[in-house]
Structure formats: C-alpha cells, structure tokens
Amino acid sequence: MSYLTNPSMTPSKNLKNTKSNKTIKLLKNKLADSLMAWSIPIVFVILWFYLTDGKISTRLFPTPFELVHTTIRLIQDGTLLVNLQISSIRALLGLLVGGSIGFILGITTGQFKLAEKxxxxxxxxxxxxxxxxxxxxxxxxxxxxxxxxxxLISLGTFFPIYLNTFHGIRSIDKSLIEMGKIYGFSAFEMFKNIILPGATSSIMIGVRQSLGRMWLTLIVAETIAAKSGIGYMATNARELMMMDVIVLSLIIYALLGSISDFIAVAIEKYLLRWNPNYQEE
Incomplete structure (x- = not known):
C-alpha cells in the first residue's frame, strides 16, 4: 500500500522506517558476528569446567576458580601489573624500532630501483x-x-613490515602516479596523496603480522633470558609447578595479542575509511 492510498504513510515516514529497519538489521548482524567470534572460547570454558570437575588432576590444569583467585592475588601483591608493564614496554619498543626501520627501508626500496638493487x-x-x-x-x-x-623483537617485526611496505608501493596503479605527474605534484605531494594511501592496506597487513611475531618473540626471549616480565613469571612458576600461574601467563599473552590486533584493525579501518571495502555496510 502506498502513501497515495494511505495518507498516513508519507515518504518521510517510509524513510524513517527504512533507516530503523537497517539499524536493527545491523545490530542483529553485529550480535550474530560477536556470538560466532566467541563461540569457540565459550565452548572451551565450558569444557574447562567439565574436565577440572574431577576428570583431570588440578595439578595438571587449574580450575577456572583457582585461576581467578590467582589473578586477584597477583594483582593485589603487584606482581602481575609490574611484569605486565615490563613485557608491554619491551614488546612495543621492539615493534617501534623494527617496524620503523622496516617501513623506511620498504619505502626506500619500493620507490627507488637503485636502493632495491x-x-x-x-x-x-x-x-x-x-x-x-x-x-x-x-x-x-x-x-x-x-x-x-x-x-630480537626488532628482528622479528622488521621483515613483515618491510616486505609489505615494499609490496604495497610496487602494487600501486601506475596510472595514479602518472596522474600525479600531470597535476604537477612534488615528490612529497606524490608520496602523501598517492603512494602512502595506496600502500596503506598492505602496510597494515605487515603491522598485523609483526604484532603476532612480536608477542611470539617476547615469549621466547622472556622465557630464556629475563629477570622480569610475564615470561619470567611463567618460568619461575614452572620450576615450582604452579600451573595456575603458567596458564594465567599464557592467557595474558593471548589477550595481549588479541587486543593489539583489534587496535591494529581499528587503525586500519580509520586510515582506509575512504576505501569502500573498509566502510561499514
């Protein structure tokens, strides 16, 4: 029935209903996506409760309640927060150094044939x-x-950013560069308006890969040669057979990796908000 046969249904009301329906649909889709994303962790936690309820020894794997108690204890005595801060600073400094060098060299070799050779x-x-x-x-x-x-962390984070920066620059449409030359862009304007935006998607893939290597390298480095940090905390716990602290350390590493990747995805969407492929439907 149209608004011609039903005066109460004006075009403005139809538009409002359409927007409302789209909003509801979008919320439902996001809820469904969230449920799917957390389905495996939820199943794992349920299985965890089941197995630690007398099925396996808690000396081999702590119960969720023991883990919560251990977390609260380590937060209260300051052990967890201090080691978490130290590990985070180590990881971010390594990413900053390795990523910066990889980005600069990737830009250089991507733009200049002589530098590549x-x-x-x-x-x-x-x-x-x-x-x-x-x-x-x-x-x-x-x-x-x-x-x-x-x-060590710098070495681990250098190569993904270098390779993806180099690949991103070499993948830019040559016609865009020619267009910039026609408009009389300077070298800086060409880099700012064409090269960097065109390579951003590839660079961010390198950043996300580097984040994974960053935490992996940190785990190894802190486990073998450290006097502080989450890895050091886990190593001490291993010597004392404190499985609750070991499992907590692994969960912290997993959460740090997930949080850093989430932030990288958010930054990627913001930087590429002009790209239709990165816009919310």
Whole structure:
C-alpha cells in the first residue's frame, strides 16, 4: 500500500522506517558476528569446567576458580601489573624500532630501483634465517639484558613490515602516479596523496603480522633470558609447578595479542575509511 492510498504513510515516514529497519538489521548482524567470534572460547570454558570437575588432576590444569583467585592475588601483591608493564614496554619498543626501520627501508626500496638493487638481496638473505635461531648469537653479543630482547623483537617485526611496505608501493596503479605527474605534484605531494594511501592496506597487513611475531618473540626471549616480565613469571612458576600461574601467563599473552590486533584493525579501518571495502555496510 502506498502513501497515495494511505495518507498516513508519507515518504518521510517510509524513510524513517527504512533507516530503523537497517539499524536493527545491523545490530542483529553485529550480535550474530560477536556470538560466532566467541563461540569457540565459550565452548572451551565450558569444557574447562567439565574436565577440572574431577576428570583431570588440578595439578595438571587449574580450575577456572583457582585461576581467578590467582589473578586477584597477583594483582593485589603487584606482581602481575609490574611484569605486565615490563613485557608491554619491551614488546612495543621492539615493534617501534623494527617496524620503523622496516617501513623506511620498504619505502626506500619500493620507490627507488637503485636502493632495491643494493639493499633487497642482503635483506632477503637475512630474512631466510629464522630470527629465533639467532637467539644464541644475540645473547652472546648483547647479554641477557634488555638490549638482547630489543634486538630480537626488532628482528622479528622488521621483515613483515618491510616486505609489505615494499609490496604495497610496487602494487600501486601506475596510472595514479602518472596522474600525479600531470597535476604537477612534488615528490612529497606524490608520496602523501598517492603512494602512502595506496600502500596503506598492505602496510597494515605487515603491522598485523609483526604484532603476532612480536608477542611470539617476547615469549621466547622472556622465557630464556629475563629477570622480569610475564615470561619470567611463567618460568619461575614452572620450576615450582604452579600451573595456575603458567596458564594465567599464557592467557595474558593471548589477550595481549588479541587486543593489539583489534587496535591494529581499528587503525586500519580509520586510515582506509575512504576505501569502500573498509566502510561499514
């Protein structure tokens, strides 16, 4: 029935109803997505309750209630927050150093053929050596202090950002660059308005990959050579067979990884808000 046969249904009311329906549909879709995203963790927690209810020894795996009690205790005595702060600073510093160098070299080799010929081959040779395999060398050169962890995390985060920055620049549509030349863009304007926006999607993929390698490297570095941090806390707990602290450490690492990836996705959507593929439906 149209508003011609029913005067009460005006175009403005139809528009409001359409917007309302779209909003409700969007909320339902987001709720469904959230339920799907958390379905496996929820099933895991249910299984956790079931298995620790007399099915397996709590010495091998703590109950959820024991884990909550341990978390509260470690927060109250300051152990958890201090080690969490130290681990976070280590990880972010390593990402900042390795990511910055990877971004700069990726931009340089991506834009200049001569730089690619000079730098790309040795970088690729080093990339083929797993960065964690370099741990013994890094420990000998830098000791067990903060420098060795910074170097190791920087190595782990460098390559994904470098490769994706290089790939992002080389994947830019050449016609856009030609258009910039026609409009008389300077080198800086070309970089700001064409090259960087065109490569952002690829660069952010590198950032997300680097975040995963960052936490992985931190776990190894803190477990083997550290006097503080979440990994150190887990190592001490292992020696004392404190499974609740070990499991808590693993959960913290998982949460830190998830939170950092969530932030990276939010930044990616913001930077690429002009791109239809990154806009909310």
């Amino acid at each position: 000079i730098l790309n081959t040795p970088i690729q040779m080093i990339r083929n050596v797993p960065h964690l395999a370099m741990l013994p060398v890094v420990l000998i050169w830098f000791g067990i202090g903060e420098s060795s962890k910074l170097v």
